[in-house]
Amino acid sequence: MNIVILAAGMGKRMNSDLPKVLHALAGKPMLGHVLDTARVLSPSRIVVVYGHGGEQVPTLLASADVAWAKQDPQLGTGHAVIQAVGLLDESVPTLVLYGDVPLTAPATLAGLMRAAGQDKLGLLTVDLPDPSGYGRIVRGLPGSGDASSSSVQPAKLAGRGPILRIVEHKDADEAIRRIGEVNTGILVAPTVALKRWLAALSNDNAQKEYYLTDIVAMAVAEGMPVVGAQPAAVHETLGVNSKSQLAELERIFQRQFAQTLLDAGVGLADPSRLDVRGKLIVGRDCFIDVNCVFEGEVVLGDRVRIGANCVLKDARIETGTDILPMCHIDQAVVGKGSRIGPYSRLRPGTVLGEENHVGNFVEMKNTRTASHSKANHLAYVGDAVIGARVNIGAGTITCNYDGVNKHQTVIEDDAFIGSDTQLVAPVTVGKGATLGAGTTLTRDAPAGELTISRAKQVTVPGWKRPIKITPK
Secondary structure, eight states, X not given: OEEEEEEOOOOGGGOSSSOGGGSEETTEEXXXXXXXXXXXXXXXXXXXXXXXXXXXXXXXXXXXXXXXXXXXXXXXXXXXXXXXXXGOXXXXXXXEEETTOTTOOHHHHHHXXXXXXXXXXXXXXXXXXOOTTSOEEEEOOTTSOSTTOGGGSOGGGTTOOOEEEEEOGGGOOHHHHTOOEEEEEEEEEOHHHHHHHHXXXXXXXXXXXXXXXXXXXXXXXXXXXXXXXXXXXXXXXXXXXXXXXXXXXXXXXXXXXXXXHHHTTOEESOTTSEXXXXXXEEOTTOEEOTTEEEEEEEEEOTTOEEOTTOEEESOEEOTTOEEOTTOEEESOEEOXXXXXXXXXXXXXXXXXXXXXXXXXXXXXXXXXXXXXXXXXXXXXXXXXXEOTTOEEOTTOEEEOBOSSOBOOEEEOTTOEEOSSOEEESSEEEOTTOEEOTTOEEOSOBOTTOEEOOOOOOOOOTTOOOOOOOOOO
């Protein structure tokens, strides 16, 4: 099939300079979600019609499998599809989707394709308790024709009459406005017929636009069957026209993802307080506390526990690790059986070995550690290579930046770094070495020795603390 995605709308109610389809849902532009759904269907070609925002849309979402067509000015949905007709393969049907309707399931679209086959016009419809603002599906009496044959319809549509036309809300009289079945805009049609109908569109309506929905009456007039299909859930058809609607769809998406995790055996303290903005792969017997955010691709091994209010981005957490609350882990790997946090920050390039301990207010960047090492309190370790069984005392920092370049610190196996120590890189601490508390290390510390660098301690006799001066 061809797939045409309409993504040219301005989105005035978004009150933003960003094109509407680029606003993020679950960390990805809405149009990105629609493109992912389209790819699941394995189409022969994908055409995106863009307009508002100029080249931002194709620039951000450029891909070898997507062709782009610009709609300028925007004169309605029918006019939008016309911009794509020169890029369509006439030998296969064309499916029309919308860049601001991000939650349509591939299974729903596959069902619509099966209903329409190669020679029918297929419409995705939905029943709404309040259909205000939507185009109404107008049907004839049951048995009055084969345009909506029950043999190709889902059970919930069986027995309804043939689809005759779609009437937009602004153009509908009171009787039509009482109809609860509405058009979602998603449709599939034989491409040759679609091109013929598009060429015959008129803008003789209240909005002075070329409505794609007018092709339904044209199909009926030609005797082409018009079939309907409906989604499993109404939210699959919901579009976004405001930040409020986007927030509603965000919670629907996250709740669905949470249910998927629960079904897979993942423990969630509260399924309504989870945000996944990318890909989350979770092993067996894992637990995730409240208000955690997962971005990019995050992999959790078996028996991993994630404490409350953690943010993980493009991270891998190995089996049996405990991430305590308030940790930020970004482009880092944590080895098996480790304990991180609370209030720890692991920055890009950090790879921790097995059974490491990284405690409160410890920051690591571009650092590799071997097994059984620990930095339990108030430390900064950047651009470092740390061996096994190393202890890094509270207040320790690696001075890795000279104002222009970064330099590496090496701490070999079994070294002990005393509290409040500064390691001025490039510098190496030898195997089994000990650095006394308060040391500023500017040269390599030899293996197996105690190295101390302190100013001479002096007591000043008779020194008095300043006293507070009380204003007169």
